[in-house]
Amino acid sequence: MSSPDNLESPTPPVDNTPEAAATDAAAATPSVEEQLAQLKAQLAEAHDGLLRAKAETENVRRRSEEEISKARKFAVESFADSLLPVRDSLEAAVAMPDAPLEKVLEGVHATLRQLSAALERNKVLQINPPAGTKFDPHQHQAISMVPADQDANTVVAVLQKGYLIADRVLRPALVTVAAPK
Incomplete structure (x- = not known):
C-alpha cells in the first residue's frame, strides 16, 4: 500500500531551447x-x-x-444702515417746526451723537490734533503759518477736523501752523 505522500505528480518537461524562451518572452510582453x-x-x-x-x-x-x-x-450697506437712525432723527426734527429752541438744540446734540457713533462703528475716525502737536503732512493740511509762542511747525489751531477710514486719510485736518521764529 502506498501513502499519498509517496505519489509523485508528473512534472512537465522543461524546454530550454531558444525558440521556447522567445515564445515565453513574447507572451510576457504586451503586443x-x-x-x-x-x-x-x-x-x-x-x-x-x-x-x-x-x-x-x-x-x-x-x-x-x-x-x-x-x-x-453692497460695500456701503453697513454704513448706510448705521446712518438711517440719523436720518430718522433729522426727519423727526423737521416734522416739528414749532418746537422750542431748547428742544431743537437737544435733538441736534442727540443726532450728532448718533452720527458720531455711526461713523466710529464704520471706522471713520476724527483727526483733531491738539495745539502743540507736530505738523504731519500726511494727516494735516496747513492753511497758514502764524507767529506763535510754541515750537515751529506745530499745530496752533484746527480750522476743520479731518477724518480717517481705517488708517487712510479721507480728509486732512485744516490747521494753522506756528511759523519759525
Missing part, C-alpha cells in the same frame, strides 16, 4: 496593439482630468467675480 490601447486609455484619462480641472478653474473664476461684484455693490 503593440495592447500597448496602443493602454496609451489611448491613459490619454483619455488625462484628457478627462484636464477638462475637469479646466471646468473647475472656470467655476472658481466665475464665483470669485460674482463675490467681488456683490462686495462692491
Whole structure:
C-alpha cells in the first residue's frame, strides 16, 4: 500500500531551447496593439482630468467675480444702515417746526451723537490734533503759518477736523501752523 505522500505528480518537461524562451518572452510582453490601447486609455484619462480641472478653474473664476461684484455693490450697506437712525432723527426734527429752541438744540446734540457713533462703528475716525502737536503732512493740511509762542511747525489751531477710514486719510485736518521764529 502506498501513502499519498509517496505519489509523485508528473512534472512537465522543461524546454530550454531558444525558440521556447522567445515564445515565453513574447507572451510576457504586451503586443503593440495592447500597448496602443493602454496609451489611448491613459490619454483619455488625462484628457478627462484636464477638462475637469479646466471646468473647475472656470467655476472658481466665475464665483470669485460674482463675490467681488456683490462686495462692491453692497460695500456701503453697513454704513448706510448705521446712518438711517440719523436720518430718522433729522426727519423727526423737521416734522416739528414749532418746537422750542431748547428742544431743537437737544435733538441736534442727540443726532450728532448718533452720527458720531455711526461713523466710529464704520471706522471713520476724527483727526483733531491738539495745539502743540507736530505738523504731519500726511494727516494735516496747513492753511497758514502764524507767529506763535510754541515750537515751529506745530499745530496752533484746527480750522476743520479731518477724518480717517481705517488708517487712510479721507480728509486732512485744516490747521494753522506756528511759523519759525
